Amino acid sequence: MKNTSELTDFYYKTLYPVLQALEKERTQLKHRIVTVGVIYTVVVGFIAITLFSSFFNLDMIAFFAFAYFAGGGIIYKFLIKEYRSEFKQKVISPLINAIDENLNYTAHLHIDPLHFSRSKLFNSRVDRVSGNDYVNGKVDGINIQFSDFHAEKKHKDSKGRTSWSTIFQGLFIVSEFNKNFHGTTVVLPDTAQSTFGDLIGNWLQSNNLSRGELIKMDDPEFEREFVVYGSDQIEARYILSHTLMKKLLLYKKKTQQDVFVSFTSKNINLAIAYNKDLFEPSVFHSLLKYKIAMEYVQTLHLATGIVEELKLNTKLWSKL
Amino acid sequence: MSTPLIILIVVAIVLVLMYNSLVSKKNQVENIFASVDTQLKKRYDLIPNLVASVSKYMEHEKSILEEVTKLRADANKPNISDEQKIALDAKVSSALGSIMIAVENYPELKANENVMHLQNSLNEVEEQISAARRAYNQAVTDYNNAIEMIPTNFMAQAMNYQRKQVFEITEGERKNVNVKELFN
Numbered sequence: 001m002k003n004t005s006e007l008t009d010f011y012y013k014t015l016y017p018v019l020q021a022l023e024k025e026r027t028q029l030k031h032r033i034v035t036v037g038v039i040y041t042v043v044v045g046f047i048a049i050t051l052f053s054s055f056f057n058l059d060m061i062a063f064f065a066f067a068y069f070a071g072g073g074i075i076y077k078f079l080i081k082e083y084r085s086e087f088k089q090k091v092i093s094p095l096i097n098a099i100d101e102n103l104n105y106t107a108h109l110h111i112d113p114l115h116f117s118r119s120k121l122f123n124s125r126v127d128r129v130s131g132n133d134y135v136n137g138k139v140d141g142i143n144i145q146f147s148d149f150h151a152e153k154k155h156k157d158s159k160g161r162t163s164w165s166t167i168f169q170g171l172f173i174v175s176e177f178n179k180n181f182h183g184t185t186v187v188l189p190d191t192a193q194s195t196f197g198d199l200i201g202n203w204l205q206s207n208n209l210s211r212g213e214l215i216k217m218d219d220p221e222f223e224r225e226f227v228v229y230g231s232d233q234i235e236a237r238y239i240l241s242h243t244l245m246k247k248l249l250l251y252k253k254k255t256q257q258d259v260f261v262s263f264t265s266k267n268i269n270l271a272i273a274y275n276k277d278l279f280e281p282s283v284f285h286s287l288l289k290y291k292i293a294m295e296y297v298q299t300l301h302l303a304t305g306i307v308e309e310l311k312l313n314t315k316l317w318s319k320l
Numbered sequence: 321m322s323t324p325l326i327i328l329i330v331v332a333i334v335l336v337l338m339y340n341s342l343v344s345k346k347n348q349v350e351n352i353f354a355s356v357d358t359q360l361k362k363r364y365d366l367i368p369n370l371v372a373s374v375s376k377y378m379e380h381e382k383s384i385l386e387e388v389t390k391l392r393a394d395a396n397k398p399n400i401s402d403e404q405k406i407a408l409d410a411k412v413s414s415a416l417g418s419i420m421i422a423v424e425n426y427p428e429l430k431a432n433e434n435v436m437h438l439q440n441s442l443n444e445v446e447e448q449i450s451a452a453r454r455a456y457n458q459a460v461t462d463y464n465n466a467i468e469m470i471p472t473n474f475m476a477q478a479m480n481y482q483r484k485q486v487f488e489i490t491e492g493e494r495k496n497v498n499v500k501e502l503f504n
Contacts, residue, residue: 179447216458233458234355238451 002099007297010098011091012288018090019287022083029083030283033076040075044068080283087281088133095296096135099304103137110134110147115174119269120184121260122167123210127154131172133279139304140313146173146303148278149271170257170274173303177239177268178312183231184212185239187248187261190227219245225252226261239263247310255302270306274299338475345463349484352459353402356452356487360395360409363416363445367392370438374419377426381419388415403485409449410488416442453487460484 002010011019048064088107096105110131117126129151136145149172152164193201206214211229215236222245230236240248252259260271278299282292307313371385378385394400395408420439423429430436464483467476 216462218454218458233352233455234448234452236451237454238448241447241450 004294004297004301007095007098007301008293011095011293011297014098015091015094018094022087022090022281023287025083025086026281026283026287029080033079033283036075036079037072040072041068044071080281083283084281087287088279091281091287092133092279092296092300095300099300100137100139102139103135103304106134108132111145111149111172111174113151115145115267115269116149116151116168116172118264119174119262119271120186120264121188121262121269121271122151124153124167126151126167128152128164132277135303139307142176142178142307142312144173144175144304144307146171148172150277166275168260168271168273169276171270171272171278171299171303173270173272173306174267175270175306175312177263177266178314179239180266181235181239181263183235185215185228185230185232185236185263186211187226187228187240189258189260190223190225193224193227217245218242222246222249225249244310251306251309268306268310268312272302335475338472339479342466342472342476342479342481345459345466346481349456349459349463352452352456356449356456357405359445359449359452360405363412363442363449364392364395366438366442366445367412367416370416370419370435370442373432373434373438374423374426374429377429378419378422381422384415384418384422388412388419391415406485406487413446457486460486 044064051064052060085107092107093105096103110129111134113126113129116122116129129149131147131149134145134147136143138144148170150169151167153167155163155165157163190201192204195201196204205227208214208229212231213229213233215228215230215233217223217226217228217237217240219242226248228236228240248259248261255272258273260273262269279296281287282289285292287293367388371389375382375385391408391412395405395412400408420442423435423439463481466472467481467483
């Protein structure tokens with residue numbers, strides 16, 4: 001597998017002609033968006049003024065503002081549609097192939113929601129899922145798949161209005177694990193202990209009825225960052241060896257996001273909460289900007305890198 | 321209801337809760353020790369096979385092979401205490417470790433499929449023993465804390481609960497092998 005600097009090279013050298021062409025398209029698109037945006041705002045503003053001069057109430061304004069943003073979103077999506085799909089086909093897809101040629105990329109698919117629910121990482125009821133940029137294949141002989149994933153929950157208030165709240169948005173990765181196990185082990189960011197301190201936090205954690213047994217790990221740094229629940233005290237420690245705990249800590253530091261990890265049905269599931277749609281083309285900034293390029297490269301490298309970083313490719317005897 | 325009666329009921333509830341939590345901690349320790357024991361037995365079962373396959377080649381290490389066999393016989397004796405089991409485990413771990421290092425000096429052994437298989441099985445069992453040991457240590461720590469901390473310590477004294485011993489986690493388990501140091 002290529003490292004990040006090799007990938008950055010690939011981005012700027014091999015993809016340069018493509019990027020240049022896309023860059024031209026992007027600047028044109030930017031102008032178009034600004035023009036359409038201005039016209040749209042003027043038109044909506046005009047309608048609003050004529051409407052509000054005859055009658056006026058707060059609900060109306062709220063409704064209008066909502067309609068303005070929703071309509072704007074739809075128009076924006078429509079405008080960038082072609083540019084977006086071209087970007088994914090010509091930039092993201094080759095980048096993934098450059099990382100490992102055994103990986104397949106499908107822009108419009110996402111990870112099977114079954115994987116998400118089986119991971120047992122998020123207990124809330126999932127009412128709507130979306131996502132894109134699905135990658136699957138083998139890295140060093142280990143099956144891996146990941147995608148952008150967004151899971152939401154529906155709420156209804158007393159007036160019957162529905163709203164949606166996000167359960168998880170970010171990168172969801174499922175990979176084969178190198179040890180045999182039967183139960184479930186879940187590793188979550190430790191919010192209780194860091195907010196309430198050791199004593200109360202620990203008490204809250206041990207009384208979390210929606211999870212399995214609390215498993216206290218013997219690595220103080222790991223315990224500070226994560227909380228572990230599982231169905232089996234011994235199995236959880238068999239999975240989370242001292243080395244793996246150190247590696248997960250490093251991985252979390254690298255992502256700089258909240259990391260959720262679980263071990264279920266022979267797999268390791270990782271959810272990295274970026275809270276935004278990843279691998280989307282930049283419209284208002286140049287594609288040639290280093291910061292933008294690094295975001296694509298690093299996120300992809302992070303996802304495919306788990307095999308190497310967590311040493312999932314060293315098979316243990318029981319798995320041979 | 322009179323105040324003294326209410327106080328009495330509250331005290332009784334607190335006592336029952338304390339008693340139950342102590343008993344459940346003690347049972348957790350015993351429960352996990354049973355799992356440790358199963359894993360240890362698995363490893364003891366591998367020893368005769370290992371000794372048989374390497375003894376032909378290992379002339380200089382006869383003493384250590386004999387020691388391992390003796391330790392296994394000791395461990396299989398009935399009625400040995402948990403403390404003795406813990407002590408035996410430490411000895412067996414270090415003896416098996418020296419055998420594994422010695423194997424490296426015999427190219428015929430290293431290439432032997434049977435020995436390789438045994439080595440891999442041992443590694444796997446070691447991993448499981450290590451996990452079981454860590455789980456046991458955590459359970460014992462919780463138990464020991466309850467015995468020594470206020471207010472459960474008074475109850476523990478009344479119930480005659482004693483501190484329990486933890487497994488020593490060897491340095492080798494904690495750290496990655498430093499290849500450089502091996503050659504110094």
